Amino acid sequence: MATIDSHSSESETHDEHGHDHDHPAWLAHHFDTPEQQFDSGKLGIWLFLTTEILFFSGMFCAYAMFRMLRPEVFEGCSQFLNTKLGAINTGVLLFSSLTMAWAVRCAQTEEYKKLVVMIASTLSCAMVFLGVKSIEYSHKWGMGLLPPGSYFYDEANPHPTAQQIVDQHGFSESTAYFLTHSLYYLCAPFALLLIGVFAWLVWAKVTDNKFQYACAKPLLVVCLSFFGGVGLGMVLESGGGEHTVAHVDGDHGAADAGHGHADHEHAEDAHAAETHAAAPALDVESDDVAMELLAESDLNTGAKAMLEAKQAQTAMASGQVVPPGVEADMGIATVEKDVQTKRQAGVFFGIYYCMTGVHAIHILAGIGVLVWLLIRAIRHDFNRQYFGPVDYVGLYWHLVDLIWIYLFPLLYLIR
Amino acid sequence: MAAHGHSDDGTDFAHPMPLPVLFGVFFALVILTIITVAQASLDLGSFDIAVVMGIATVKACLVAGIFMHLIYDKPFNIIVFLSSFVFVGLFVIFTLSDSKMTSPSFEPKIDEPAASAEM
Numbered sequence: 001m002a003t004i005d006s007h008s009s010e011s012e013t014h015d016e017h018g019h020d021h022d023h024p025a026w027l028a029h030h031f032d033t034p035e036q037q038f039d040s041g042k043l044g045i046w047l048f049l050t051t052e053i054l055f056f057s058g059m060f061c062a063y064a065m066f067r068m069l070r071p072e073v074f075e076g077c078s079q080f081l082n083t084k085l086g087a088i089n090t091g092v093l094l095f096s097s098l099t100m101a102w103a104v105r106c107a108q109t110e111e112y113k114k115l116v117v118m119i120a121s122t123l124s125c126a127m128v129f130l131g132v133k134s135i136e137y138s139h140k141w142g143m144g145l146l147p148p149g150s151y152f153y154d155e156a157n158p159h160p161t162a163q164q165i166v167d168q169h170g171f172s173e174s175t176a177y178f179l180t181h182s183l184y185y186l187c188a189p190f191a192l193l194l195i196g197v198f199a200w201l202v203w204a205k206v207t208d209n210k211f212q213y214a215c216a217k218p219l220l221v222v223c224l225s226f227f228g229g230v231g232l233g234m235v236l237e238s239g240g241g242e243h244t245v246a247h248v249d250g251d252h253g254a255a256d257a258g259h260g261h262a263d264h265e266h267a268e269d270a271h272a273a274e275t276h277a278a279a280p281a282l283d284v285e286s287d288d289v290a291m292e293l294l295a296e297s298d299l300n301t302g303a304k305a306m307l308e309a310k311q312a313q314t315a316m317a318s319g320q321v322v323p324p325g326v327e328a329d330m331g332i333a334t335v336e337k338d339v340q341t342k343r344q345a346g347v348f349f350g351i352y353y354c355m356t357g358v359h360a361i362h363i364l365a366g367i368g369v370l371v372w373l374l375i376r377a378i379r380h381d382f383n384r385q386y387f388g389p390v391d392y393v394g395l396y397w398h399l400v401d402l403i404w405i406y407l408f409p410l411l412y413l414i415r
Numbered sequence: 416m417a418a419h420g421h422s423d424d425g426t427d428f429a430h431p432m433p434l435p436v437l438f439g440v441f442f443a444l445v446i447l448t449i450i451t452v453a454q455a456s457l458d459l460g461s462f463d464i465a466v467v468m469g470i471a472t473v474k475a476c477l478v479a480g481i482f483m484h485l486i487y488d489k490p491f492n493i494i495v496f497l498s499s500f501v502f503v504g505l506f507v508i509f510t511l512s513d514s515k516m517t518s519p520s521f522e523p524k525i526d527e528p529a530a531s532a533e534m
Binding site: 039047054065068094104105109384391394395398410415 | 427428429430431432434437438440441444445448451452455458463467468470471474475478479481482483484488489491492495496498499500502503506507510511514515518
């Protein structure tokens with residue numbers, strides 16, 4: 001103990017510590033040695049990580065339960081998650097873990113410049129992760145891949161306009177606008193942050209505040225990397241070959257679908273006592289080839305259902321008269337029963353948003369503590385006897401990475 | 416710089432990880448990620464989930480052991496951390512077996528028609 005005390009006071013000569021007692025500023029009164037302080041903190045953070053694991057285990061348990069009960073739903077819905085984006089995000093998080101572990105090393109070896117660079121790179125990776133994530137989220141929200149209750153994905157029209165969301169799915173106009181423009185909403189807080197940090201940087205430069213300037217500079221890079229992540233996500237999302245083909249198919253079907261819907265509506269309204277004239281029947285025939293082609297795919301339940309509905313209508317239209325009060329099967333009633341996934345797919349996406357969302361909240365919290373670390377690192381707060389905060393934040397960050405290591409294959413890689 | 420603080424005089428408790436080890440672990444993790452993504456296109460049948468979870472666990476062990484410094488940590492910290500997984504195991508196993516036994520009795524296999532289920 002004596003050796004440690006002498007050691008620490010010698011390394012502390014530059015510190016302006018006004019008290020009359022002989023411990024360095026970074027060693028709390030109630031600890032005898034720096035090592036004791038470090039070990040107590042470390043036990044504390046391990047206990048915290050234990051509670052974190054138990055907390056996440058609830059969600060993993062829900063996942064396991066639903067996957068056990070409905071494996072086919074998980075297989076089907078996992079196709080909507082872009083493996084490329086997930087893999088890139090895994091790589092980004094792994095790299096941030098490397099820089100974090102390196103930062104801990106730098107704190108221990110008192111390489112101050114490198115420590116700042118490492119913490120800033122960890123922060124930038126966190127922001128890239130969130131940028132890619134917001135592309136994923138906004139893409140899914142626009143397609144209606146949402147938790148049960150709000151889930152409205154339609155195979156025939158995967159990218160509905162705001163007006164269609166209001167008309168066909170019963171959402172309010174503001175909700176529909178949010179769903180179709182969610183990327184802007186997700187980017188807005190980060191854009192504000194970017195502007196704020198830039199203003200701070202300019203102000204620090206003007207007032208010649210060297211310390212604040214040194215803090216704002218890396219933070220500006222960190223804020224910019226969020227938009228780097230958004231750009232990366234956009235490039236990868238649009239480059240997904242299989243995915244786009246599916247969309248083209250869907251868009252192709254969309255025009256037909258709208259047309260078909262109108263037909264159904266019309267048919268239901270008029271089913272009271274109307275003989276369908278030759279006009280709709282002719283229309284049906286010309287569309288049938290395309291519809292049959294679309295319906296060949298097992299996935300395209302929408303097209304299949306529409307084909308059935310149209311065939312039913314053609315049968316109806318062939319000179320049959322339906323008296324009022326008679327239940328006529330126009331085909332539409334069987335449509336939803338065939339799809340059968342609205343609620344179940346919703347459960348998958350409920351679990352998906354819950355798990356990745358809580359994980360993203362942890363990333364945000366990590367960004368918060370890392371910014372605190374960055375500022376303290378610029379202030380040269382850490383030395384080889386006092387690197388605890390860097391180590392603790394590092395442990396937390398690695399845990400967040402650890403959870404993603406399990407989330408990625410469990411959500412994205414189901415066949 | 417590297418020798419600095421690495422138990423040079425026995426009084427320092429810091430244990431800086433050598434850089435080659437950190438890089439080695441990072442590349443191992445990246446390679447394992449590539450393997451996980453690649454195996455997703457192979458059909459391994461029911462072993463699929465076991466393989467995926469196995470690879471994820473190897474990655475988790477690398478992160479926990481080296482990045483989180485667990486293999487050089489105090490045994491008590493290791494026990495605290497690993498004990499959480501014992502309780503996670505109990506929690507998941509009991510909940511799963513419970514839901515497996517009781518779910519069919521109140522969980523319809525097929526959705527109700529849209530008219531009653533939606534909106």
